[in-house]
Amino acid sequence: MKIVVDFDLCESNAICMQIAPDLFEVRDDDFLYVLNEEPGEDSRARVEECVQRCPKQAISIEG
């Protein structure tokens, strides 16, 4: 599983950081950083929730 963020769409609402702080971090520069682009399968449900709840629909999963 690979996390793909469309940074043209991302507006750093930080919902993903709330759901999976170990994978996503919005820093003081207001940009989103993906901390682990290829997390294990045990993270899939949480990443799927991030995909669903991203207000900009900027997150997708490959694989």
Added chain:
Amino acid sequence: MRPALPEAGHLHRGLILSRDSVHIVGASLAGIRAAEALRREGFSGTIALIGDEPHRPYDRPPLSKQVLSGAWEPDRIGLTKPEKFDEIELDLRLSTRATAFDLASRSLTTSGPDGERTENVDGLLIATGARCRSLPGTDGMSGVHILRGLDDALALRADFDRGPKRVVVVGAGFIGAEVAATARGREIPVTMVEALPTPLGRVLGEQMGSVMADVHREHGVDLRTGVGVDSVNGGDRVESVTLSDGSLIEADVVVIGIGVIPNTEWLDGSGLEIDNGIVCDATMLAAPGVTAAGDVARWPNHRFDEVMRVEHWDNAIEQGVHAAKRLLVDDSAAQPFTPVPWFWSDQYDRKIQLAGRVRADDDLEIVEGSLEEHRFAALYGREGRLVGVLGFNRPRHVMQYKMMIQDGVSFADAVSAEI
């Protein structure tokens, strides 16, 4: 192929109720996310998703921003990819309006392209949303708009494309504010009329309301506060607006953003309790086998000891998922729905986010940034508890304080926290 049986661990503890079908009335955000959640939980029965608009489920937040500005065409706002619809095997019924439900006989009546139909339902999830309030005397007057659906946004955009001399926005709530910001982005002159002394002052408090007012004025909005609209004048087309202070504003476009009314009339006499929305218990159950979600649902949120109806985007998702799962478990396994409500609003170059439940008379403390630079996080406290956080271009802080609200942190501890 989807699994016929739920995978272990997906459901809350407790019995899985065997249902043949779930009808979801309302095909917007809460409805589609509910349908997807049912499949994720392993539900293998029929799912009917019934919506009165002709469009497939689409995302509403871009309507007042990217769609209205002309940056995006409607094909960009679909909520779910077409192939996903096939995957979850929905009985998707568009242009179909639910007209009646009877709880005793569990019969649902709908009216659509194939005429009227009455059927028995097993599980029912109601997500019929809300509609905009209107101003009396404006029905059928061209140039007068509300903004709720895609068709509304395209109609308003068409009027913006004609290069209006002035747009009057009635109501400085979030929709009105976003429309004003988008119009200013298109260099259209805007007058915004707000009955309160400051925009959103009754919700956010006067100090934060003043910041909102400053942001609008800095972007060239002619903001009139503390006045109402006496009349909208014109013949076939709007020509002007008369305010309660007697002033007359010439306008060829008027946008009304004065709140919404939950869509519950079709449930009058249904046996469900209606009171400013569909009254649910703490688990989103309105009656046996009937749940509600989104703008239309009212429920006691134990986290805030408050009965609430929440019109936020994120709530529609979370509540849709919760209400869907609720249909699959018995009472003993049902979980209360206790979110910290959250929403965002993009206006000009500001991202405004609010988490929690705030009141105008809450304690208020700026913890990051400053009001002057319009980039800050403000905390709201009540009876020693942290109950809300408002951010202007502070998304990281809003989320971190939101988590503190979730964790029940005291106001004092939140104010002194280093984050």
